[in-house]
Amino acid sequence: MTLEAIMWYYILATLMGLGAVGLCGMVCRPHMIKKLLMLTIFSDAIELIAVLAGYRISATQPPVYPGGVIQGFVFPNPQEAANFANSAVDPLPQVLIVTAIVIGLAVLLFLATLASQAGRKFGTQNLNKIEKRGE
Amino acid sequence: MKSSTHAAISVTVALIFALTVAIALIKLGFAGPWVTQNINLANMFLTGVPVPHSCCFSASPEVVTSVIWDERGIDTFYETSVLFLAIIGTLYVLAGTFKARPTPEGMTLIVRVISKLVAPIIIVVSLSVALHGHLTPGGGFQGGAIFAVAPVLLLAGWGSSKLLSLGFERDTLLSLRVTGVLLIALTGIGTLIIGLLKGVNAYVFLNQPKPQAPIGYLGWISTPWGNIVLGGTLILLNIFEFLAVAAGFTLAILAVDSSGGGKE
Numbered sequence: 001m002t003l004e005a006i007m008w009y010y011i012l013a014t015l016m017g018l019g020a021v022g023l024c025g026m027v028c029r030p031h032m033i034k035k036l037l038m039l040t041i042f043s044d045a046i047e048l049i050a051v052l053a054g055y056r057i058s059a060t061q062p063p064v065y066p067g068g069v070i071q072g073f074v075f076p077n078p079q080e081a082a083n084f085a086n087s088a089v090d091p092l093p094q095v096l097i098v099t100a101i102v103i104g105l106a107v108l109l110f111l112a113t114l115a116s117q118a119g120r121k122f123g124t125q126n127l128n129k130i131e132k133r134g135e
Numbered sequence: 136m137k138s139s140t141h142a143a144i145s146v147t148v149a150l151i152f153a154l155t156v157a158i159a160l161i162k163l164g165f166a167g168p169w170v171t172q173n174i175n176l177a178n179m180f181l182t183g184v185p186v187p188h189s190c191c192f193s194a195s196p197e198v199v200t201s202v203i204w205d206e207r208g209i210d211t212f213y214e215t216s217v218l219f220l221a222i223i224g225t226l227y228v229l230a231g232t233f234k235a236r237p238t239p240e241g242m243t244l245i246v247r248v249i250s251k252l253v254a255p256i257i258i259v260v261s262l263s264v265a266l267h268g269h270l271t272p273g274g275g276f277q278g279g280a281i282f283a284v285a286p287v288l289l290l291a292g293w294g295s296s297k298l299l300s301l302g303f304e305r306d307t308l309l310s311l312r313v314t315g316v317l318l319i320a321l322t323g324i325g326t327l328i329i330g331l332l333k334g335v336n337a338y339v340f341l342n343q344p345k346p347q348a349p350i351g352y353l354g355w356i357s358t359p360w361g362n363i364v365l366g367g368t369l370i371l372l373n374i375f376e377f378l379a380v381a382a383g384f385t386l387a388i389l390a391v392d393s394s395g396g397g398k399e
Contacts (some may be wrong), residue, residue: 020149
């Protein structure tokens with residue numbers, strides 16, 4: 001097994017561990033803000049796994065065609081574009097996670113507002129204490 | 136429910152999650168250290184987006200931004216709308232509590248001076264990221280998100296009264312936000328309106344002319360010194376998205392700051 005392959009598995013294992021930590025925290029932690037923190041950790045882990053899925057060992061450049069920007073950009077012919085496609089990473093996971101990040105931020109924003117309002121109403125953001133108060 | 140039960144459930148869920156990811160990525164051959172070729176769809180975009188007269192030419196070397204705003208522009212427009220609705224929902228939930236708080240105590244001169252010095256630099260960087268979104272990695276959303284860091288710094292150092300005095304009013308920000316989203320929609324249906332007027336075929340969120348739709352936006356300017364790439368709709372949509380996201384995030388940060396935290 002080459003060093004690149006070992007690194008690939010190592011990064012994948014790290015990200016899966018990070019996602020697992022995020023999930024555990026979301027279920028276990030009673031405090032709303034900690035739940036939100038864990039939610040962001042979980043979604044970041046998922047997004048990084050998506051980026052990793054687009055990566056391949058033989059790729060050497062990002063999905064941006066290097067077209068001589070200083071001299072004025074020159075659009076490639078099909079042969080140059082094929083060479084570019086052989087050495088660039090997959091752009092589609094990156095496209096998808098940009099959407100995921102925006103939606104995640106929207107959800108996080110709304111949840112943070114609700115948590116702040118709950119803290120206002122109950123005087124605490126700890127769900128265990130709020131549950132006990134209702135009994 | 137006891138906390139040990141919680142822990143057991145969460146560990147089980149986490150294990151299932153890790154196994155699912157591993158199986159999906161590795162067992163199905165979807166990704167792994169042995170993968171040497173991109174999938175066909177990715178190759179279609181990589182070989183098509185920068186090449187004139189190809190199926191999906193976007194007049195831009197940046198494949199990610201091109202796919203976001205050209206090939207799946209409607210999707211990105213609705214994603215912007217989701218963020219817009221989240222901010223509207225936030226303001227609705229916080230209705231009546233939106234007010235300027237006094238300067239927080241405990242911030243020393245060092246924090247204040249540094250935040251004042253760094254904020255303009257952050258704004259310049261965000262403008263660069265947004266305006267070069269069709270040439271380099273980045274784009275309107277990324278630039279807008281970077282921009283929103285500057286108000287956070289000023290908020291931490293100076294309090295929201297400073298931001299209000301700089302013109303970051305709620306109504307101004309909300310109008311900028313709405314304007315940005317509306318301009319994105321107008322850019323998207325612009326080709327459709329021109330196509331209707333000229334009586335030719337056109338698509339929504341059409342960037343460059345296609346074989347079935349002979350109209351499009353200005354992709355690049357040819358000069359004696361070389362091409363200046365504009366990317367057609369890409370540069371316009373990046374600017375409008377920057378406007379929308381920067382105003383939206385600043386508004387959201389102001390709203391969350393004014394509603395909670397601190398002792399009242």
